[in-house]
Amino acid sequence: MKPYKRGERVGGLIQQVISDILRKDISDPRLAMATITGVKMSDDLKTARVYFSVSGDENRIEKASQGFESALGYIKRKLGSEITLRYMPKINFFYDExxxxxxxxxxxxxxxxxxxxxxxxxxxxxx
Known part of the structure; x- marks a missing residue:
């Protein structure tokens, strides 16, 4: 038996790729201080819950959420070119409390x- 479930390995890879995308490719000021803190994958690898953190108040958190929703298509395209999966997972962003x-x-x-x-x-x- 493998020590980690496949979903955990894929989640870690998605976390690394999205972090790189935020650092290198996205210039949205709403996401300037956002950090990806974790990714939880469903067992069938069709849904990814991406957790992020930002410093600041509720307004900053809401703006970061809007920034992630705005950049979702770009993030999915970049993920598709970096990670080979049969299906691109549906990505949902959540603030990590x-x-x-x-x-x-x-x-x-x-x-x-x-x-x-x-x-x-x-x-x-x-x-």
Whole structure:
């Protein structure tokens, strides 16, 4: 048995290619600071959920979503020339909320530590 499902391997390849496309080919200012954080493929490889992150507020996230939808045709054409698959997957872009959630948890932990009188900032500075 293979250690990874084919969908995971294809998803990783799609993530790499889309990241390269964003970095080299797309000049849309809405996507200037967007980063592809992951790709989840369906088991039949016909659907790809592409997760991205951007720094900023809700307005910036919405503009990045619009930028990805605008560039979808171009991204699919470039993917088709870079990756050989029987079917080009349907690509959907989603904002990756895990970074926001991680920042929120970090903020909560710092506030709990501050309330308890624990100050770990000197430990973090030494690391």
């Amino acid at each position: 895990s970074f926001d959630y991680g920042a929120y948890i970090n903020k909560v932990l710092k506030s709990v530590n501050a309330e308890n009188g624990n100050d770990y900032s000197s430990v973090e500075a030494q690391s």
